[in-house]
Amino acid sequence: MAIYGYHRTSTTDQHLDRGIKSITDYCSTSGIKLTEMFTDQQTGKNFNRPDYLALKRIAKNKDDIIIISEVDRLGRNKYETLKELQHYKSLGVRLMILEIPTTLVDYSTMDNSLATMLMETINNMLIEMYATIAHAEMVKREKRQAEGIQAMKDRGEWSKYGRPVAIDYDKFKKEYSKVEAGLTKPFELMEQLGMAKSTYYKYAKQVKNEPYTKGVSTI
The missing domain is CATH 1.10.10 (Arc Repressor Mutant, subunit A)
Structure with missing residues (x-):
């Protein structure tokens, strides 16, 4: 079993420190030893990121664990994010999300199969809700940017932005x-x-x- 951390910021202007610290602090207090930390500094609209792709290539063994601080650090596109989560689930790779405490509990050791199923269902619902919020924020931001650019064009100020x-x-x-x-x-x-x-x-x-x-x- 290997345990990996992953954190992403949208631009190189944003610091990776806070997210990395959240993950390493959690591991320290929980007695977890990270195998490796992966980081990217680019958009979460897609998953074509060098460190993420490297992580995906090696996190493929049953009982491997990936720890992230927030769902939107993995990705902001709801549908692509859920597809990636399903990929790991099919491999038996566990995802732990610090902002969703119920994902930090290992329910696979529970004797009660019904309780395990219920908790997995709750986790899936929470993850989809957080992914939906991240997706909505991305769409809203892109809409505002497009409206701002159009307004500049309408005012004849596009050259200040585009050229x-x-x-x-x-x-x-x-x-x-x-x-x-x-x-x-x-x-x-x-x-x-x-x-x-x-x-x-x-x-x-x-x-x-x-x-x-x-x-x-x-x-």
Whole structure:
């Protein structure tokens, strides 16, 4: 039996620390020794993530365990998430979800088969409910983003979002120092400088790599 931890954030701006700590703290207090921890920093809309795919390849033996902090850290698409959960169930791999305490109890050792069946049914219902909420939040956010973009187009301001004018690198570097110091959030700087997300991260990457690429422009 192997025990794996998995945690995901949607972007590289978000820190993995909190979720990892939740899992390791639970393991520590429960006397559980993790075999390996897997993490990704990308969207939960699908499961095409490098560490998750690596986890899925090795978590395939009966009685293996996967521990996650919340259902939406596994995925935000309800139907795809439930499909992944069914995959593990068919293999006999157990999923423990910290936000759903009933999944942390091993009911397989219970003598009463009816009680075991009832608890499994309750767990399935709770997991589907949490997956539904995560899916609804994703759909709502995408709808708001689409409406915001359309509103900008209607106002003739789309160029500020879709095709930003390149800014002076030295100016970006100066303002980016505020993000590094924690005085400004990335999205605030993007708005302030009228930068698209892709352009922002392109410039930010150059700033971070500057000691190694000094004198060489990558823009």
